[in-house]
Amino acid sequence: MSDDSPEFNQKSVDELIDIARGCRREIVKMVKRANAGHPGGSLSVIDLIVGLYGRTMRASPSEPKHPGRDRLILSKGHASPAMYAALHAFGFLEESDLHSYRMYNGICQGHVDSKWTPGVDFSGGSLGMGLSFGLGIAISGRLSGRDHHSWVILGDGECQEGEIWEAAMAAVHHRLENVTVIIDVNGIQNDDFVDQQMEMGDLSSKWAAFGWKVRDMNGHDMTEISEAIDWAKATVGPCAILARTTKGKGVSFMENNPSFHGKAPNDEEFELAMQELAS
Amino acid sequence: MMNAASRDGYGAALLDLSGNDKIVVLEADLGKSTKSCLFRAEQPQRAFSMGIAEQNMMLVAAGLASTGMIPFASTFAIFTERGFEQVRNGIARPGLVAHICGSHGGIHTGTDGSSAQSIEDLAIYRTLPNMTVMHPCDAVSTRALTKALASHNSPSYTRTVRNKTRQIYTDDEASTLEIGKFSVLTEGTDVAILACGVMVQEALDAADTLAGEGIRATVVDVHTLKPFDHDEMKRISEECGAVVTAEDHSIIGGLGGAVAESLTSHHPVPLERVGVEDTYGMSGQPTELMKHYGLTASHIVDAAKIAIKRRND
Numbered sequence: 302m303s304d305d306s307p308e309f310n311q312k313s314v315d316e317l318i319d320i321a322r323g324c325r326r327e328i329v330k331m332v333k334r335a336n337a338g339h340p341g342g343s344l345s346v347i348d349l350i351v352g353l354y355g356r357t358m359r360a361s362p363s364e365p366k367h368p369g370r371d372r373l374i375l376s377k378g379h380a381s382p383a384m385y386a387a388l389h390a391f392g393f394l395e396e397s398d399l400h401s402y403r404m405y406n407g408i409c410q411g412h413v414d415s416k417w418t419p420g421v422d423f424s425g426g427s428l429g430m431g432l433s434f435g436l437g438i439a440i441s442g443r444l445s446g447r448d449h450h451s452w453v454i455l456g457d458g459e460c461q462e463g464e465i466w467e468a469a470m471a472a473v474h475h476r477l478e479n480v481t482v483i484i485d486v487n488g489i490q491n492d493d494f495v496d497q498q499m500e501m502g503d504l505s506s507k508w509a510a511f512g513w514k515v516r517d518m519n520g521h522d523m524t525e526i527s528e529a530i531d532w533a534k535a536t537v538g539p540c541a542i543l544a545r546t547t548k549g550k551g552v553s554f555m556e557n558n559p560s561f562h563g564k565a566p567n568d569e570e571f572e573l574a575m576q577e578l579a580s
Numbered sequence: 581m582m583n584a585a586s587r588d589g590y591g592a593a594l595l596d597l598s599g600n601d602k603i604v605v606l607e608a609d610l611g612k613s614t615k616s617c618l619f620r621a622e623q624p625q626r627a628f629s630m631g632i633a634e635q636n637m638m639l640v641a642a643g644l645a646s647t648g649m650i651p652f653a654s655t656f657a658i659f660t661e662r663g664f665e666q667v668r669n670g671i672a673r674p675g676l677v678a679h680i681c682g683s684h685g686g687i688h689t690g691t692d693g694s695s696a697q698s699i700e701d702l703a704i705y706r707t708l709p710n711m712t713v714m715h716p717c718d719a720v721s722t723r724a725l726t727k728a729l730a731s732h733n734s735p736s737y738t739r740t741v742r743n744k745t746r747q748i749y750t751d752d753e754a755s756t757l758e759i760g761k762f763s764v765l766t767e768g769t770d771v772a773i774l775a776c777g778v779m780v781q782e783a784l785d786a787a788d789t790l791a792g793e794g795i796r797a798t799v800v801d802v803h804t805l806k807p808f809d810h811d812e813m814k815r816i817s818e819e820c821g822a823v824v825t826a827e828d829h830s831i832i833g834g835l836g837g838a839v840a841e842s843l844t845s846h847h848p849v850p851l852e853r854v855g856v857e858d859t860y861g862m863s864g865q866p867t868e869l870m871k872h873y874g875l876t877a878s879h880i881v882d883a884a885k886i887a888i889k890r891r892n893d
Contacts (some may be wrong), residue, residue, distance in 0.1 A: 368647065415646070415674050422646065424674040429654070430666060433636045436642020437651070440628060444604065444649070451643075464666070467633035475628060 306449060308371035310391070312355035317523045321351040324386035325551045326578045327399055331382045332565045335403035338411070341561040343519040345382035345487040345520070345546040346454060350375070352526035353452050353483075357534060362392035365419045371449050374435045376483065377456040378412040378425015379563070385409045385418070389445045393420035429462025431455065432482060436468055439477040450534070451480045458490030461499045468513065472539040473512035481533040482513070485520060487548035491558050508541040520544025552577055583747055586740040586777070587683045589722030591615025594652060596723070597730050602642050606630055606637050606653040613695035614654040614683040614740070633878045634659050638680070639664035645676035650730055657682025657698035657739050664704060671709040671735050679729050685697040685715070685739035687861045687869045688778045694760045698739075698862040702776075703833025705737040706806045712736040712759060715827075715835075718747050721763075722804060724754035732759060739777065742827075743866050746781040748801065760804045762812040766794030772820040774813075776802045776835050779826035779854070779875060780865075786826075786880035797884065805816030808838050814846040822887035823851045826880050828870075831855035850890035852883035 312320070326345050332338040353373055354360070360370045375384050385402060394409070401407025410417045412426030416458045423434050435451030442449050459465065472480055484504065488495050495501055509515045514536050518525040526544075533540040548562070549555025552574045555566075566574055597603045603619075604637045605627040611617040620627035630637040634655055641651040660667070660682040671678045682701050689697045712734045716722040722740055723726045729736055748765070749757075757763055765780070766787055775783035780801045787797040798820055802809075817823055823843065827835040836853035842853055856873050870876055 331782070424669070427665060427669040428643075429635070430639045430670050433639030433666075434643040434646070434670065436636075437640040437645070438647055439643075440604065440640065441647035441649045442642050444601070444626060445647070464633075464635040464639070467631070467636035468639075471630055471633065473638055535668075 306359040307361035307364065307367050308576065309357055310355050310373050314523045314527060317351055317355045320355060320390050321348050322384065322578065324351060324383065326388055326575065327386040327389065328382040328564065329552065329571065329574045331385065331399055331402040332402060333571045336565045337403055338382055338565060339379040341378045341489065341548040341555055341558070342456065342485065342487065344375060344550045344552060344555065345548045346377065346380045346485045347383040347386065348521050348523065348526060349454060349483050349485060349544055350383050351390070352523060352530060354387050354391045356527050357530050360420065362420070365393060368448055368559045369447055372422045372438055372451050374423040374431040374451060374453045375413050375425055376431020376453055377428065377459050381409070381413045384413050384421065388420045428459045429464040432465055432468040435480055436472055436477055439480050440475065442479055444565065448479060453480065453482050455482055455484045457484055457486040457488065457501060457504065458495050458498065460484065460501060460504065469508065469511040469513065476562050479537040480539040484541065484543050486543050487546045489548040489562060491562050493559055505543055513539050513541040515541045515543065517543045517545065520546035521550055581742065583803045584719035585742060585744045586716055586719050586722040587615045587742065589716070589719030590683070590726050590740050591618040593723040593726030594619035595622055596727055600730060602648065602650045603730065604628065604649050604651045606641055606651055608632060608634050608637050608655040608659065610655045613656070614681060616652065616654050623628055633785055634663040635666050638663040639670045641678035642670040642676045645678040650677065652679045652681065654681035654683060655687040656696060657701045658696055660737070661698065661701060661704065668708055672710045675710045675735070675833050677733060677735055679736045679738070681738045681740060683740045684742045686741060686777065687856060687873050687875065688828050688866045689742045690869065691863050693863040694860040699830045699856045701833065702805055702829050703837060705832065706838065710734055711806060712804065714759065714804050715739040715776045716803045717777055717801050718745055718749060720747055720749045720751060720754045721757055724757055725759060725803060725886065728759055741778055744777050748780055757803065760807040760809060762809040763801040763803060765799045765801055766797065768798045770795045770797060770799040771821055771822045771824060772800065772816045773824045773826060773880060773884065773889050774800045774802050774835065774839055775826040776805065778828050782875065782877040783826050783880055785877035786884065789881050790879060790884055795884065795888070802835055805835055805838050808842055810842050810846060813839065813842045817843055817847045817849045821849050822891040823849055824854060824880060824883045824887055825851065826854040829855055829873055831857060850887045852887045854883050
């Protein structure tokens with residue numbers, strides 16, 4: 302195996318909590334400036350993304366295309382504000398870049414896009430595709446002798462897509478050990494609660510039945526997130542981590558509220574959100 | 581000489597490329613049909629079965645391509661369409677250089693019937709920015725053009741066919757073919773016949789018939805539908821003034837569509853399109869079906885005369 306991958310960060314849990322709080326503010330500000338976007342799923346997933354960049358991702362802002370880098374594949378690509386906020390926090394993007402979110406010709410496109418944004422490896426926006434992409438990268442790693450890891454973040458509603466389960470089979474069939482799925486189980490999708498749209502049943506059992514090593518965690522607890530990441534790295538994968546999260550986490554009126562899946566706050570709501578997210 | 585099907589040329593090309601350690605082959609339970617099985621036998625560690633799951637296969641190809649690998653993913657033409665949105669959003673949009681091959685294209689597929697006879701693949705892939713779209717006419721040219729894809733810098737879709745067809749090119753001739761450039765097989769000044777795939781042999785036969793009646797036809801093998809060779813199209817339409825297209829594909833959006841678009845923009849002349857008339861196929865032998873759906877040399881001859889008459893009127 303090659304050992305030329307970039308170094309990874311080793312932030313403390315307290316540092317990660319601080320970073321995530323700052324990212325939450327940036328998420329709400331981005332959506333407010335654009336007057337559009339997906340705040341609910343961005344706020345539910347942000348702790349996972351910050352945990353990955355802060356604890357394990359071998360990825361360097363000075364060389365975002367390094368062939369040995371780990372990949373964070375945000376398959377639920379509409380949660381792009383979370384990705385952009387984290388890329389800013391870890392040095393890939395300038396604060397001014399965040400102002401381009403959803404703006405004309407801006408480098409922060411509405412959905413994550415590898416052609417536009419440094420540090421983004423996967424072009425999302427159409428659900429169900431990210432895990433397959435991560436498998437392709439893992440196969441390449443095996444063939445080229447690189448040990449980079451594919452960290453793929455899915456939504457729970459996204460698991461309704463058939464391609465997810467095609468990929469789940471393929472990962473196990475080909476023994477792709479350097480792949481970890483983290484599912485942002487926030488219980489809400491575009492139109493309504495997941496249980497109302499298409500009940501997913503016991504997701505842990507489903508992934509286990511496909512042959513994955515499965516672990517459950519609180520997706521907002523940085524200690525649990527850090528431990529789960531360490532577990533996935535130490536386990537012969539593929540591994541699936543179910544992150545129990547709250548949609549809209551951190552902003553009281555957005556929490557567990559389907560109407561903030563894809564809607565910007567008004568002026569009054571924005572002020573309230575900023576107060577709640579103040580350190 | 582009916583020595584091979586174009587899918588055999590695809591398999592031979594993958595075998596030719598098997599020494600290149602960037603090449604990765606992906607299959608969806610049809611490797612024996614697409615002929616990627618030849619590569620698998622030679623390089624099993626670089627051939628991956630994705631099972632009967634085309635959507636996943638397309639994005640695995642995208643992931644591989646994102647790392648600099650050169651994936652070739654193949655299945656039946658019709659089943660590549662199962663993953664069309666994956667090709668659109670996962671491969672073509674980010675411009676990842678993955679190569680897709682759809683075998684068993686067209687009515688010519690035969691007895692399997694309409695479910696297996698893609699007559700729309702060329703049309704739909706042609707609409708995607710960044711995509712190269714090819715449909716070579718014989719095994720020899722398919723082999724040469726597939727090998728050229730290994731150093732091509734765009735994602736691509738290539739249609740091959742199930743059944744044996746006449747060999748049009750020698751190996752030496754095929755080695756001069758270029759992706760994106762017309763291959764002019766015969767030169768005439770009365771009418772131009774532009775064909776792809778199995779219809780190239782029919783176009784050559786039609787040109788022979790027309791020659792017997794004193795009509796001199798240019799015959800072009802349009803092995804690449806995109807990028808389209810507008811310069812050569814303009815030259816030929818100016819020279820002949822009447823054009824016929826011939827394809828085992830819907831007359832909507834494929835070669836006929838591409839030629840109509842080019843003529844409209846550069847040099848409008850009468851155009852007659854020979855192809856499948858907005859209908860689905862059925863079971864039968866290829867020769868029976870080609871006759872039934874109007875895909876023979878004699879249909880091209882008739883179309884040529886109509887195009888010439890329209891020009892002269």
